[in-house]
Amino acid sequence: MLKRQTAKAAERGWKALAGTELEFVVYNDSYEQAWDLDYKHLTPANQYNVDYSLLGSGRVEPLLRRIRNEMYAAGMTVESAKGECNFGQHEIAFKYDEAVTTADNHSVYKTAAKDIAHDMGQSITFMAKPNEREGNSCHIHLSLRGLDDELVFWDKATGARTKTYDHFIAGVLATMREFTLFYAPNINSYKRFVKGSFAPTAVAWASTTAPARCASWAMVKARAWRTGCPVAT
Known part of the structure:
Protein backbone atom coordinates (compact mmCIF):
# COMPACT_ATOMS: atom_id res chain seq x y z
CA MET A 1 0.00 0.00 0.00
CA LEU A 2 2.72 2.48 0.99
CA LYS A 3 4.83 1.59 -2.04
CA ARG A 4 1.87 2.28 -4.33
CA GLN A 5 1.32 5.68 -2.75
CA THR A 6 4.98 6.69 -2.95
CA ALA A 7 5.03 5.58 -6.59
CA LYS A 8 2.06 7.86 -7.29
CA ALA A 9 3.89 10.72 -5.58
CA ALA A 10 6.93 10.07 -7.77
CA GLU A 11 4.72 10.31 -10.86
CA ARG A 12 3.90 13.87 -9.74
CA GLY A 13 7.57 14.68 -9.27
CA TRP A 14 7.67 14.24 -5.49
CA LYS A 15 9.31 11.90 -3.03
CA ALA A 16 7.70 11.28 0.34
CA LEU A 17 9.91 11.61 3.41
CA ALA A 18 9.00 10.42 6.89
CA GLY A 19 10.44 10.17 10.35
CA THR A 20 8.98 8.58 13.48
CA GLU A 21 9.64 9.16 17.17
CA LEU A 22 8.61 6.30 19.43
CA GLU A 23 8.33 6.68 23.19
CA PHE A 24 8.71 3.62 25.40
CA VAL A 25 8.81 2.70 29.07
CA VAL A 26 11.74 0.69 30.45
CA TYR A 27 11.21 -1.71 33.35
CA ASN A 28 13.90 -3.37 35.43
CA ASP A 29 11.81 -6.54 35.39
CA SER A 30 12.44 -9.08 32.64
CA TYR A 31 9.63 -10.09 30.32
CA GLU A 32 9.34 -13.40 32.18
CA GLN A 33 9.12 -11.62 35.53
CA ALA A 34 6.50 -9.26 34.11
CA TRP A 35 4.46 -12.29 33.02
CA ASP A 36 4.72 -13.84 36.48
CA LEU A 37 3.57 -10.54 38.02
CA ASN A 49 9.90 12.31 35.76
CA VAL A 50 13.13 12.45 33.71
CA ASP A 51 11.88 14.64 30.86
CA TYR A 52 15.01 16.30 29.40
CA SER A 53 17.01 15.11 32.43
CA LEU A 54 20.62 14.21 31.61
CA LEU A 55 20.97 12.42 34.93
CA GLY A 56 17.76 10.47 34.39
CA SER A 57 18.79 9.31 30.93
CA GLY A 58 22.23 8.45 32.26
CA ARG A 59 20.69 5.97 34.67
CA VAL A 60 19.44 3.98 31.68
CA GLU A 61 22.39 4.72 29.41
CA PRO A 62 23.73 1.13 29.20
CA LEU A 63 20.47 0.05 27.55
CA LEU A 64 19.98 3.21 25.50
CA ARG A 65 23.57 3.17 24.25
CA ARG A 66 23.33 -0.43 23.12
CA ILE A 67 20.08 0.24 21.26
CA ARG A 68 21.60 3.30 19.57
CA ASN A 69 24.74 1.43 18.55
CA GLU A 70 22.84 -1.59 17.24
CA MET A 71 20.48 0.60 15.22
CA TYR A 72 23.43 2.53 13.81
CA ALA A 73 24.96 -0.80 12.79
CA ALA A 74 21.65 -1.63 11.09
CA GLY A 75 22.00 1.47 8.90
CA MET A 76 19.84 3.95 10.82
CA THR A 77 21.00 7.45 11.74
CA VAL A 78 20.41 8.11 15.44
CA GLU A 79 19.74 11.77 16.21
CA SER A 80 18.96 11.84 19.92
CA ALA A 81 17.91 10.01 23.06
CA LYS A 82 16.05 11.70 25.89
CA GLY A 83 13.95 11.05 28.95
CA GLU A 84 10.21 11.60 29.01
CA CYS A 85 7.54 12.27 31.65
CA ASN A 86 6.33 8.84 32.73
CA PHE A 87 8.50 6.89 35.15
CA GLY A 88 11.10 4.99 33.13
CA GLN A 89 9.93 6.60 29.88
CA HIS A 90 12.43 7.43 27.15
CA GLU A 91 12.63 8.17 23.45
CA ILE A 92 15.24 7.55 20.76
CA ALA A 93 14.83 9.58 17.57
CA PHE A 94 16.19 8.76 14.13
CA LYS A 95 16.79 10.90 11.06
CA TYR A 96 14.01 10.96 8.49
CA ASP A 97 14.30 8.94 5.30
CA GLU A 98 12.14 7.99 2.35
CA ALA A 99 8.78 6.81 3.64
CA VAL A 100 9.11 3.10 2.80
CA THR A 101 12.58 2.92 4.36
CA THR A 102 11.35 4.66 7.51
CA ALA A 103 8.42 2.25 7.81
CA ASP A 104 10.79 -0.73 7.58
CA ASN A 105 13.24 0.81 10.06
CA HIS A 106 10.38 1.58 12.43
CA SER A 107 9.48 -2.12 12.68
CA VAL A 108 13.10 -3.26 12.91
CA TYR A 109 13.77 -0.78 15.72
CA LYS A 110 10.76 -1.81 17.83
CA THR A 111 11.60 -5.50 17.58
CA ALA A 112 15.33 -5.03 18.14
CA ALA A 113 14.83 -2.74 21.15
CA LYS A 114 12.71 -5.38 22.86
CA ASP A 115 15.26 -8.11 22.11
CA ILE A 116 18.11 -5.97 23.45
CA ALA A 117 16.16 -5.18 26.62
CA HIS A 118 15.48 -8.89 27.09
CA ASP A 119 19.18 -9.66 26.68
CA MET A 120 19.95 -7.15 29.45
CA GLY A 121 17.38 -8.57 31.85
CA GLN A 122 14.97 -5.67 31.37
CA SER A 123 11.79 -5.10 29.39
CA ILE A 124 10.38 -2.36 27.17
CA THR A 125 6.82 -1.51 26.25
CA PHE A 126 5.66 0.77 23.44
CA MET A 127 2.03 0.44 24.60
CA ALA A 128 0.03 3.62 24.16
CA LYS A 129 -1.23 3.57 27.75
CA PRO A 130 0.71 1.15 29.98
CA ASN A 131 -0.55 2.83 33.17
CA GLU A 132 -2.46 5.87 34.41
CA ARG A 133 0.43 8.27 33.84
CA GLU A 134 1.61 9.75 30.54
CA GLY A 135 1.28 7.32 27.66
CA ASN A 136 3.65 6.45 24.84
CA SER A 137 3.23 8.44 21.66
CA CYS A 138 4.45 8.02 18.12
CA HIS A 139 5.18 11.32 16.41
CA ILE A 140 5.09 10.99 12.65
CA HIS A 141 6.93 13.62 10.62
CA LEU A 142 5.92 13.86 6.97
CA SER A 143 7.12 16.01 4.11
CA LEU A 144 7.40 16.08 0.35
CA ARG A 145 10.47 17.01 -1.66
CA GLY A 146 11.06 17.25 -5.36
CA LEU A 147 12.87 14.34 -6.96
CA ASP A 148 15.99 16.52 -6.97
CA ASP A 149 15.46 17.41 -3.26
CA GLU A 150 14.06 20.91 -3.79
CA LEU A 151 11.51 22.20 -1.26
CA VAL A 152 7.91 21.99 -2.43
CA PHE A 153 6.21 23.16 0.78
CA TRP A 154 7.94 26.55 1.04
CA ASP A 155 8.37 29.25 -1.57
CA LYS A 156 11.68 30.99 -0.93
CA ALA A 157 10.83 33.83 -3.30
CA THR A 158 7.61 34.83 -1.53
CA GLY A 159 8.54 33.59 1.94
CA ALA A 160 5.24 31.75 2.27
CA ARG A 161 3.70 28.30 2.15
CA THR A 162 2.99 26.86 -1.26
CA LYS A 163 -0.39 25.71 -2.55
CA THR A 164 0.98 22.18 -2.51
CA TYR A 165 1.47 22.44 1.22
CA ASP A 166 -2.00 23.84 1.80
CA HIS A 167 -3.48 20.93 -0.14
CA PHE A 168 -1.29 18.54 1.84
CA ILE A 169 -2.66 19.92 5.13
CA ALA A 170 -6.22 19.71 3.84
CA SER A 189 -4.58 3.12 21.99
CA TYR A 190 -7.91 4.80 22.69
CA LYS A 191 -7.29 4.84 26.42
CA ARG A 192 -4.77 7.58 25.74
CA PHE A 193 -7.30 9.95 24.18
CA VAL A 194 -7.93 12.01 27.32
CA LYS A 195 -8.53 15.75 27.36
CA GLY A 196 -5.87 17.69 29.20
CA SER A 197 -3.20 15.08 28.51
CA PHE A 198 -0.44 15.10 25.93
CA ALA A 199 -2.62 13.05 23.59
CA PRO A 200 -4.55 14.57 20.67
CA THR A 201 -8.30 14.93 21.14
CA ALA A 202 -9.24 17.12 18.17
CA VAL A 203 -8.72 17.39 14.43
CA ALA A 204 -6.94 20.70 13.93
CA TRP A 205 -3.61 22.18 12.97
CA ALA A 206 -1.31 24.98 14.06
CA SER A 207 2.04 26.40 13.02
CA THR A 208 3.69 25.33 16.30
CA THR A 209 3.18 22.41 18.65
CA ALA A 210 2.55 24.27 21.92
CA PRO A 211 -0.86 25.88 21.31
CA ALA A 212 -2.27 23.06 19.23
CA ARG A 213 -2.85 20.21 21.70
CA CYS A 214 -4.43 18.55 18.71
CA ALA A 215 -4.03 15.72 16.29
CA SER A 216 -1.65 17.42 13.89
CA TRP A 217 0.42 20.51 13.44
CA ALA A 218 2.69 22.12 10.90
CA MET A 219 6.36 22.76 11.54
CA VAL A 220 7.94 26.21 11.22
CA LYS A 221 8.17 27.52 7.63
CA ALA A 222 6.00 24.64 6.44
CA ARG A 223 8.87 22.29 5.73
CA ALA A 224 7.25 19.28 7.33
CA TRP A 225 4.07 18.01 8.94
CA ARG A 226 4.00 16.30 12.31
CA THR A 227 1.22 14.08 13.61
CA GLY A 228 1.07 13.00 17.25
CA CYS A 229 -0.83 9.80 17.92
CA PRO A 230 -0.97 6.85 20.32
CA VAL A 231 1.22 4.00 19.18
CA ALA A 232 -0.19 0.55 18.69
CA THR A 233 1.94 -1.64 20.95
Missing part, protein backbone atom coordinates in the same frame (compact mmCIF):
# COMPACT_ATOMS: atom_id res chain seq x y z
CA ASP A 38 0.60 -10.43 35.64
CA TYR A 39 2.12 -7.19 34.30
CA LYS A 40 1.29 -5.39 37.56
CA HIS A 41 3.53 -3.47 39.96
CA LEU A 42 6.51 -3.51 37.61
CA THR A 43 9.59 -1.49 38.57
CA PRO A 44 10.31 1.36 36.12
CA ALA A 45 13.95 2.12 35.33
CA ASN A 46 13.46 5.66 36.70
CA GLN A 47 11.44 6.50 39.79
CA TYR A 48 10.60 10.08 38.78
CA GLY A 171 -5.75 16.08 2.84
CA VAL A 172 -4.34 15.07 6.22
CA LEU A 173 -7.18 16.80 8.07
CA ALA A 174 -9.84 15.37 5.77
CA THR A 175 -8.68 11.79 6.34
CA MET A 176 -7.70 12.08 10.01
CA ARG A 177 -10.79 10.37 11.43
CA GLU A 178 -10.70 7.44 8.99
CA PHE A 179 -6.93 7.03 9.33
CA THR A 180 -7.28 6.73 13.10
CA LEU A 181 -7.83 3.04 12.36
CA PHE A 182 -4.12 3.00 11.50
CA TYR A 183 -2.96 5.57 14.05
CA ALA A 184 -4.74 3.90 16.98
CA PRO A 185 -5.57 0.30 16.03
CA ASN A 186 -5.96 -1.19 19.52
CA ILE A 187 -8.28 -0.70 22.47
CA ASN A 188 -5.30 0.39 24.54
Whole structure:
Protein backbone atom coordinates (compact mmCIF):
# COMPACT_ATOMS: atom_id res chain seq x y z
CA MET A 1 0.00 0.00 0.00
CA LEU A 2 2.72 2.48 0.99
CA LYS A 3 4.83 1.59 -2.04
CA ARG A 4 1.87 2.28 -4.33
CA GLN A 5 1.32 5.68 -2.75
CA THR A 6 4.98 6.69 -2.95
CA ALA A 7 5.03 5.58 -6.59
CA LYS A 8 2.06 7.86 -7.29
CA ALA A 9 3.89 10.72 -5.58
CA ALA A 10 6.93 10.07 -7.77
CA GLU A 11 4.72 10.31 -10.86
CA ARG A 12 3.90 13.87 -9.74
CA GLY A 13 7.57 14.68 -9.27
CA TRP A 14 7.67 14.24 -5.49
CA LYS A 15 9.31 11.90 -3.03
CA ALA A 16 7.70 11.28 0.34
CA LEU A 17 9.91 11.61 3.41
CA ALA A 18 9.00 10.42 6.89
CA GLY A 19 10.44 10.17 10.35
CA THR A 20 8.98 8.58 13.48
CA GLU A 21 9.64 9.16 17.17
CA LEU A 22 8.61 6.30 19.43
CA GLU A 23 8.33 6.68 23.19
CA PHE A 24 8.71 3.62 25.40
CA VAL A 25 8.81 2.70 29.07
CA VAL A 26 11.74 0.69 30.45
CA TYR A 27 11.21 -1.71 33.35
CA ASN A 28 13.90 -3.37 35.43
CA ASP A 29 11.81 -6.54 35.39
CA SER A 30 12.44 -9.08 32.64
CA TYR A 31 9.63 -10.09 30.32
CA GLU A 32 9.34 -13.40 32.18
CA GLN A 33 9.12 -11.62 35.53
CA ALA A 34 6.50 -9.26 34.11
CA TRP A 35 4.46 -12.29 33.02
CA ASP A 36 4.72 -13.84 36.48
CA LEU A 37 3.57 -10.54 38.02
CA ASP A 38 0.60 -10.43 35.64
CA TYR A 39 2.12 -7.19 34.30
CA LYS A 40 1.29 -5.39 37.56
CA HIS A 41 3.53 -3.47 39.96
CA LEU A 42 6.51 -3.51 37.61
CA THR A 43 9.59 -1.49 38.57
CA PRO A 44 10.31 1.36 36.12
CA ALA A 45 13.95 2.12 35.33
CA ASN A 46 13.46 5.66 36.70
CA GLN A 47 11.44 6.50 39.79
CA TYR A 48 10.60 10.08 38.78
CA ASN A 49 9.90 12.31 35.76
CA VAL A 50 13.13 12.45 33.71
CA ASP A 51 11.88 14.64 30.86
CA TYR A 52 15.01 16.30 29.40
CA SER A 53 17.01 15.11 32.43
CA LEU A 54 20.62 14.21 31.61
CA LEU A 55 20.97 12.42 34.93
CA GLY A 56 17.76 10.47 34.39
CA SER A 57 18.79 9.31 30.93
CA GLY A 58 22.23 8.45 32.26
CA ARG A 59 20.69 5.97 34.67
CA VAL A 60 19.44 3.98 31.68
CA GLU A 61 22.39 4.72 29.41
CA PRO A 62 23.73 1.13 29.20
CA LEU A 63 20.47 0.05 27.55
CA LEU A 64 19.98 3.21 25.50
CA ARG A 65 23.57 3.17 24.25
CA ARG A 66 23.33 -0.43 23.12
CA ILE A 67 20.08 0.24 21.26
CA ARG A 68 21.60 3.30 19.57
CA ASN A 69 24.74 1.43 18.55
CA GLU A 70 22.84 -1.59 17.24
CA MET A 71 20.48 0.60 15.22
CA TYR A 72 23.43 2.53 13.81
CA ALA A 73 24.96 -0.80 12.79
CA ALA A 74 21.65 -1.63 11.09
CA GLY A 75 22.00 1.47 8.90
CA MET A 76 19.84 3.95 10.82
CA THR A 77 21.00 7.45 11.74
CA VAL A 78 20.41 8.11 15.44
CA GLU A 79 19.74 11.77 16.21
CA SER A 80 18.96 11.84 19.92
CA ALA A 81 17.91 10.01 23.06
CA LYS A 82 16.05 11.70 25.89
CA GLY A 83 13.95 11.05 28.95
CA GLU A 84 10.21 11.60 29.01
CA CYS A 85 7.54 12.27 31.65
CA ASN A 86 6.33 8.84 32.73
CA PHE A 87 8.50 6.89 35.15
CA GLY A 88 11.10 4.99 33.13
CA GLN A 89 9.93 6.60 29.88
CA HIS A 90 12.43 7.43 27.15
CA GLU A 91 12.63 8.17 23.45
CA ILE A 92 15.24 7.55 20.76
CA ALA A 93 14.83 9.58 17.57
CA PHE A 94 16.19 8.76 14.13
CA LYS A 95 16.79 10.90 11.06
CA TYR A 96 14.01 10.96 8.49
CA ASP A 97 14.30 8.94 5.30
CA GLU A 98 12.14 7.99 2.35
CA ALA A 99 8.78 6.81 3.64
CA VAL A 100 9.11 3.10 2.80
CA THR A 101 12.58 2.92 4.36
CA THR A 102 11.35 4.66 7.51
CA ALA A 103 8.42 2.25 7.81
CA ASP A 104 10.79 -0.73 7.58
CA ASN A 105 13.24 0.81 10.06
CA HIS A 106 10.38 1.58 12.43
CA SER A 107 9.48 -2.12 12.68
CA VAL A 108 13.10 -3.26 12.91
CA TYR A 109 13.77 -0.78 15.72
CA LYS A 110 10.76 -1.81 17.83
CA THR A 111 11.60 -5.50 17.58
CA ALA A 112 15.33 -5.03 18.14
CA ALA A 113 14.83 -2.74 21.15
CA LYS A 114 12.71 -5.38 22.86
CA ASP A 115 15.26 -8.11 22.11
CA ILE A 116 18.11 -5.97 23.45
CA ALA A 117 16.16 -5.18 26.62
CA HIS A 118 15.48 -8.89 27.09
CA ASP A 119 19.18 -9.66 26.68
CA MET A 120 19.95 -7.15 29.45
CA GLY A 121 17.38 -8.57 31.85
CA GLN A 122 14.97 -5.67 31.37
CA SER A 123 11.79 -5.10 29.39
CA ILE A 124 10.38 -2.36 27.17
CA THR A 125 6.82 -1.51 26.25
CA PHE A 126 5.66 0.77 23.44
CA MET A 127 2.03 0.44 24.60
CA ALA A 128 0.03 3.62 24.16
CA LYS A 129 -1.23 3.57 27.75
CA PRO A 130 0.71 1.15 29.98
CA ASN A 131 -0.55 2.83 33.17
CA GLU A 132 -2.46 5.87 34.41
CA ARG A 133 0.43 8.27 33.84
CA GLU A 134 1.61 9.75 30.54
CA GLY A 135 1.28 7.32 27.66
CA ASN A 136 3.65 6.45 24.84
CA SER A 137 3.23 8.44 21.66
CA CYS A 138 4.45 8.02 18.12
CA HIS A 139 5.18 11.32 16.41
CA ILE A 140 5.09 10.99 12.65
CA HIS A 141 6.93 13.62 10.62
CA LEU A 142 5.92 13.86 6.97
CA SER A 143 7.12 16.01 4.11
CA LEU A 144 7.40 16.08 0.35
CA ARG A 145 10.47 17.01 -1.66
CA GLY A 146 11.06 17.25 -5.36
CA LEU A 147 12.87 14.34 -6.96
CA ASP A 148 15.99 16.52 -6.97
CA ASP A 149 15.46 17.41 -3.26
CA GLU A 150 14.06 20.91 -3.79
CA LEU A 151 11.51 22.20 -1.26
CA VAL A 152 7.91 21.99 -2.43
CA PHE A 153 6.21 23.16 0.78
CA TRP A 154 7.94 26.55 1.04
CA ASP A 155 8.37 29.25 -1.57
CA LYS A 156 11.68 30.99 -0.93
CA ALA A 157 10.83 33.83 -3.30
CA THR A 158 7.61 34.83 -1.53
CA GLY A 159 8.54 33.59 1.94
CA ALA A 160 5.24 31.75 2.27
CA ARG A 161 3.70 28.30 2.15
CA THR A 162 2.99 26.86 -1.26
CA LYS A 163 -0.39 25.71 -2.55
CA THR A 164 0.98 22.18 -2.51
CA TYR A 165 1.47 22.44 1.22
CA ASP A 166 -2.00 23.84 1.80
CA HIS A 167 -3.48 20.93 -0.14
CA PHE A 168 -1.29 18.54 1.84
CA ILE A 169 -2.66 19.92 5.13
CA ALA A 170 -6.22 19.71 3.84
CA GLY A 171 -5.75 16.08 2.84
CA VAL A 172 -4.34 15.07 6.22
CA LEU A 173 -7.18 16.80 8.07
CA ALA A 174 -9.84 15.37 5.77
CA THR A 175 -8.68 11.79 6.34
CA MET A 176 -7.70 12.08 10.01
CA ARG A 177 -10.79 10.37 11.43
CA GLU A 178 -10.70 7.44 8.99
CA PHE A 179 -6.93 7.03 9.33
CA THR A 180 -7.28 6.73 13.10
CA LEU A 181 -7.83 3.04 12.36
CA PHE A 182 -4.12 3.00 11.50
CA TYR A 183 -2.96 5.57 14.05
CA ALA A 184 -4.74 3.90 16.98
CA PRO A 185 -5.57 0.30 16.03
CA ASN A 186 -5.96 -1.19 19.52
CA ILE A 187 -8.28 -0.70 22.47
CA ASN A 188 -5.30 0.39 24.54
CA SER A 189 -4.58 3.12 21.99
CA TYR A 190 -7.91 4.80 22.69
CA LYS A 191 -7.29 4.84 26.42
CA ARG A 192 -4.77 7.58 25.74
CA PHE A 193 -7.30 9.95 24.18
CA VAL A 194 -7.93 12.01 27.32
CA LYS A 195 -8.53 15.75 27.36
CA GLY A 196 -5.87 17.69 29.20
CA SER A 197 -3.20 15.08 28.51
CA PHE A 198 -0.44 15.10 25.93
CA ALA A 199 -2.62 13.05 23.59
CA PRO A 200 -4.55 14.57 20.67
CA THR A 201 -8.30 14.93 21.14
CA ALA A 202 -9.24 17.12 18.17
CA VAL A 203 -8.72 17.39 14.43
CA ALA A 204 -6.94 20.70 13.93
CA TRP A 205 -3.61 22.18 12.97
CA ALA A 206 -1.31 24.98 14.06
CA SER A 207 2.04 26.40 13.02
CA THR A 208 3.69 25.33 16.30
CA THR A 209 3.18 22.41 18.65
CA ALA A 210 2.55 24.27 21.92
CA PRO A 211 -0.86 25.88 21.31
CA ALA A 212 -2.27 23.06 19.23
CA ARG A 213 -2.85 20.21 21.70
CA CYS A 214 -4.43 18.55 18.71
CA ALA A 215 -4.03 15.72 16.29
CA SER A 216 -1.65 17.42 13.89
CA TRP A 217 0.42 20.51 13.44
CA ALA A 218 2.69 22.12 10.90
CA MET A 219 6.36 22.76 11.54
CA VAL A 220 7.94 26.21 11.22
CA LYS A 221 8.17 27.52 7.63
CA ALA A 222 6.00 24.64 6.44
CA ARG A 223 8.87 22.29 5.73
CA ALA A 224 7.25 19.28 7.33
CA TRP A 225 4.07 18.01 8.94
CA ARG A 226 4.00 16.30 12.31
CA THR A 227 1.22 14.08 13.61
CA GLY A 228 1.07 13.00 17.25
CA CYS A 229 -0.83 9.80 17.92
CA PRO A 230 -0.97 6.85 20.32
CA VAL A 231 1.22 4.00 19.18
CA ALA A 232 -0.19 0.55 18.69
CA THR A 233 1.94 -1.64 20.95
